[in-house]
Amino acid sequence: MEAAKTHALPDPEAVKQAMLEKFPAKVAKKRAKQIVVNRAPDAAGRVPEIHANARTSPGVITQRGCTYAGCKGVILGPVRDILTITHGPVGCGFYSWLTRRNQTRTQGPDDVNYMPYALMTDMQEEDIVFGGEKKLRQAVREAYETFRPQAIALCATCPVGLIGDDIHAVAREMKEELGINVFAFSCEGYKGVSQSAGHHIANNQVFKHVVGLDDTTPEGEYRINILGEYNIGGDAFEIERLLEKCGITLVASFSGNATYEQFARAHTADLNAIMCHRSINYMGDMMEKKFGVPWIKVNFIGAQATAKSLRRIAQYFEDPELLARVEQVIAEELPEVERAAAEVRPRTAGKRAMLFVGGSRAHHYQELFRELGMETVAAGYEFGHRDDYEGRAVLPSVKVDADSRNIEELEVEPDPARFRPRTGPEKAARLGAGGLSFAEYQGMMAEMAEKTLVIDDISHHETEVLLKKYRPHIFCAGIKEKYAVQKWGIPLKQLHSYDYGGPYAGFRGAANFYRDIDRMVNSRVWTYVTPPWEAEEAPEAKAVYACG
Amino acid sequence: MLLRHTPAEIQERSALTINPAKTCQPIGAMYAALGIHRCFPHSHGSQGCCAYHRSMLTRHYKEPIMAGTSSFTEGASVFGGMANLTQAVDAIFHLYEPDVIAVHTTCLSETIGDDIPQIVSSARDAGKIPEGRHVIHANTPSYVGSHVTGFAAMTKAMVDYFAEPGREKGSGVNIIPGYVEPADMAEIQRLARALGVEAVVFPDTSGVLDAPQTGRHEFYPRGGVTLEALRSTGARRATLALGSTASSPAARALEAKCGVPALQLDLPIGLLATDQFVDALRRTAGVAVPEAVSVERGQLLDLITDMEQYLHGRSVAVAGDPDQVVALTGFLVSLGMRPAHVVTGTPGKEVERRVRELAAGAPGPVNVKAGGDLFLFHQWIKQEPVDLIIGNTYCKYIARDEDIPLVRHGFPVLDRIGHVAFPTVGYRGAMRLLEKILDALLDRQDRDAPEESFELVM
Numbered sequence A: 001m002e003a004a005k006t007h008a009l010p011d012p013e014a015v016k017q018a019m020l021e022k023f024p025a026k027v028a029k030k031r032a033k034q035i036v037v038n039r040a041p042d043a044a045g046r047v048p049e050i051h052a053n054a055r056t057s058p059g060v061i062t063q064r065g066c067t068y069a070g071c072k073g074v075i076l077g078p079v080r081d082i083l084t085i086t087h088g089p090v091g092c093g094f095y096s097w098l099t100r101r102n103q104t105r106t107q108g109p110d111d112v113n114y115m116p117y118a119l120m121t122d123m124q125e126e127d128i129v130f131g132g133e134k135k136l137r138q139a140v141r142e143a144y145e146t147f148r149p150q151a152i153a154l155c156a157t158c159p160v161g162l163i164g165d166d167i168h169a170v171a172r173e174m175k176e177e178l179g180i181n182v183f184a185f186s187c188e189g190y191k192g193v194s195q196s197a198g199h200h201i202a203n204n205q206v207f208k209h210v211v212g213l214d215d216t217t218p219e220g221e222y223r224i225n226i227l228g229e230y231n232i233g234g235d236a237f238e239i240e241r242l243l244e245k246c247g248i249t250l251v252a253s254f255s256g257n258a259t260y261e262q263f264a265r266a267h268t269a270d271l272n273a274i275m276c277h278r279s280i281n282y283m284g285d286m287m288e289k290k291f292g293v294p295w296i297k298v299n300f301i302g303a304q305a306t307a308k309s310l311r312r313i314a315q316y317f318e319d320p321e322l323l324a325r326v327e328q329v330i331a332e333e334l335p336e337v338e339r340a341a342a343e344v345r346p347r348t349a350g351k352r353a354m355l356f357v358g359g360s361r362a363h364h365y366q367e368l369f370r371e372l373g374m375e376t377v378a379a380g381y382e383f384g385h386r387d388d389y390e391g392r393a394v395l396p397s398v399k400v401d402a403d404s405r406n407i408e409e410l411e412v413e414p415d416p417a418r419f420r421p422r423t424g425p426e427k428a429a430r431l432g433a434g435g436l437s438f439a440e441y442q443g444m445m446a447e448m449a450e451k452t453l454v455i456d457d458i459s460h461h462e463t464e465v466l467l468k469k470y471r472p473h474i475f476c477a478g479i480k481e482k483y484a485v486q487k488w489g490i491p492l493k494q495l496h497s498y499d500y501g502g503p504y505a506g507f508r509g510a511a512n513f514y515r516d517i518d519r520m521v522n523s524r525v526w527t528y529v530t531p532p533w534e535a536e537e538a539p540e541a542k543a544v545y546a547c548g
Numbered sequence B: 001m002l003l004r005h006t007p008a009e010i011q012e013r014s015a016l017t018i019n020p021a022k023t024c025q026p027i028g029a030m031y032a033a034l035g036i037h038r039c040f041p042h043s044h045g046s047q048g049c050c051a052y053h054r055s056m057l058t059r060h061y062k063e064p065i066m067a068g069t070s071s072f073t074e075g076a077s078v079f080g081g082m083a084n085l086t087q088a089v090d091a092i093f094h095l096y097e098p099d100v101i102a103v104h105t106t107c108l109s110e111t112i113g114d115d116i117p118q119i120v121s122s123a124r125d126a127g128k129i130p131e132g133r134h135v136i137h138a139n140t141p142s143y144v145g146s147h148v149t150g151f152a153a154m155t156k157a158m159v160d161y162f163a164e165p166g167r168e169k170g171s172g173v174n175i176i177p178g179y180v181e182p183a184d185m186a187e188i189q190r191l192a193r194a195l196g197v198e199a200v201v202f203p204d205t206s207g208v209l210d211a212p213q214t215g216r217h218e219f220y221p222r223g224g225v226t227l228e229a230l231r232s233t234g235a236r237r238a239t240l241a242l243g244s245t246a247s248s249p250a251a252r253a254l255e256a257k258c259g260v261p262a263l264q265l266d267l268p269i270g271l272l273a274t275d276q277f278v279d280a281l282r283r284t285a286g287v288a289v290p291e292a293v294s295v296e297r298g299q300l301l302d303l304i305t306d307m308e309q310y311l312h313g314r315s316v317a318v319a320g321d322p323d324q325v326v327a328l329t330g331f332l333v334s335l336g337m338r339p340a341h342v343v344t345g346t347p348g349k350e351v352e353r354r355v356r357e358l359a360a361g362a363p364g365p366v367n368v369k370a371g372g373d374l375f376l377f378h379q380w381i382k383q384e385p386v387d388l389i390i391g392n393t394y395c396k397y398i399a400r401d402e403d404i405p406l407v408r409h410g411f412p413v414l415d416r417i418g419h420v421a422f423p424t425v426g427y428r429g430a431m432r433l434l435e436k437i438l439d440a441l442l443d444r445q446d447r448d449a450p451e452e453s454f455e456l457v458m
Ligand code: SF4
Pocket: A088, A089, A090, A091, A092, A093, A157, A158, A159, A189, B024, B025, B026, B048, B049, B050, B052, B106, B107, B108, B142
């Protein structure tokens, strides 16, 4: 591995060509637009254009999942008290059962927590032939009888849309019959090109059916929501701890460690702070239009990023007392993290990382690697859109294709009773001058170095080319990629499930990450791959018998 | 209490499944396909299914699971998946150069009604399938059966596509090992070899899903049944089909296609089922059982007699795949234990009958349900607690809530290792299973013992 440390970086254009060679011509042509050699933003702030949110070519091994996974797994999964029923055959519901590590903390043993339950209609052949609505209706009744929830969500899987079951009608009927909130998600797997479509669908329905139902305003002077934080490995707990310490009230979190009640009251917050831009910017925009809550982009991954995000939130409230408290918290917390970084940095500095995950993590985690003195030489999203790469400035020029047109865009109007503008032009201008702009995100590429490779929807084949040409010290991706990469003797850090570690958010999380990465890139296990008898030339036969 | 909302009283449910004890057909088909050397499994449907199946198999085996998907979007769902599958076949042969692509359908492509053989034959006509390469298929709609029947369907496809009738029946036998771990498939081969029987085992994931760390990712590891061996299955003396749900469709197809007589046996888990397997090998191949195998048997029996007092009369709840729960029931009864609750998610009355029959010798009645779920399983346990649970990782929630020791067994095991590497079939496998059962029971006894009766020797 030492040799790899001094290894000169290959020419990224040549690497790109090496990747494309093996594809059939048509696929290669398309992939060429999704593999981009980065350059620093030009005078107008523009980075190269990347083709994203496009279909994966059939047969090409992809990291991607489906719309249902994005809806049921990512957005609804972390909410502990909405009872979710998957309408479909057994598989989808089974695979999304407890596999995303959404931690949640109930107040006591009597508190509602449905997370360890997987409910489904387990459709059988006759349901496919004759329609599954009847079975779904009955399943909702049985679920109600058993659990007595206050809200039930219904999620559709592939065959449901195809046979035309009207799950929304079933939801309306059951809402009427049971007197509880029942709503449905048309998140059939084939609806989009990746999980991303499912995030959008989930946001729409949660917004339509839950947000704004309860006007009780939680106590506290500075009320915010955190959007796009899913509490993998306890990340949300760490963010909650910090907010509380700063005296900031968390009204709702979408949707790590969340409850139905939080969603219902979310509109009473005065600011939305968005972590994962991709999965939830829809919610930020809709809440702004309907209730007047503005959003800013934050990032709690990385110690510096955390400090910066806390400062930005405080800045928004323009209260010197809050600003002072935030500074005090940062001053209290930072030294410990910096100590941890200083301790590991001699062992991590100069090493190379690659990140191919999700729709924001591939960006956010570069912060942590920077703090370790490591260089990110290639990165990309599993289901990002152009704005996640190039920044929201490109939004007007993003072409809407058939797959995106598929997904409902809600018509959102200001709520006559609840709309309350939080900022006004004057405050916005003032904050803008202070560097706090709303509804803005610059994307990943602006922060990545010149000549790094940015690859959308990376395939297994391309991954192998990267591994061979760059020999990174660590590769970040998901469970499907993990063992193939590790067979090459290169550690893989899962950034979806964190390899069952974490938290990595906030200050304590950053320190955790430093230690985990130090362990991984310096683990002695990789040095044992070659057995001693293969390490050197075999001794000559006569030497073997030297004693005889 | 993690499963705090599970009441002890059982309400009739006709439409709702809660915490299933099975999953869908395609994942089993994918697993079986990985048991052919140089085979690339391909999921014909939307990409989420494939992602889920790969993830779940990866978590269980902790090995790379390489598979493709037709990546359906709305268009394919409306116009059919022909264009997608054709493109996929082309891309797969370009990129991954397999000898075989094993296509399985999903609920989506089945609902649309895509005709796989027809799509494949036009792909062949269009020159998308290189000379000497194959594309095989199995229909695995997920609204039928379970992962076990999906495994059975792909295993049968191996016969349908490759078995060639031989004019003369050779000396060897075929063994269809059933839905078991790579280490089990290897152990079955070891036993056959020990008896001097030349056997083709298919599918065979040993060597594939327990591949060594070599500093190099082999896209097609060394293991897996070869096409040559599969072709030869039609010219063998007999087929031993282990586990009827997973193996009998292929065995019967081979009998119909090539006239190879099929012998249906239980999975060789435990003393008696292994006896039957060894004896069947002996008789079909006309060999003698060597001393070494009798020694293994005796060693197992010795362990049982040594520890009999800790086993006798203890009640066990078992959840798992149909062939597994049948064999486990037999083993537990032979140990003097009592299978109290037995659940499998895969529907099928035959399993219930077999479990009842095998449990008849146990000290007490058995609750059994095929097509049940873990919610019902838990409710049964709440109504009548047991001394031990045997089941997959999902059972750990029940075990924790009810404070009952758990032996992890079956699919999936997501939180422990060993199941891939150490067999539970054969006499040696039974020894390991017995060790795990005793460890669980005795650890529990140690933990609960008052200080005055905490024993050194047990
Ligand atoms: S859509 Fe069907 S095949 Fe796919 S995971 Fe779900 S149940 Fe299984």
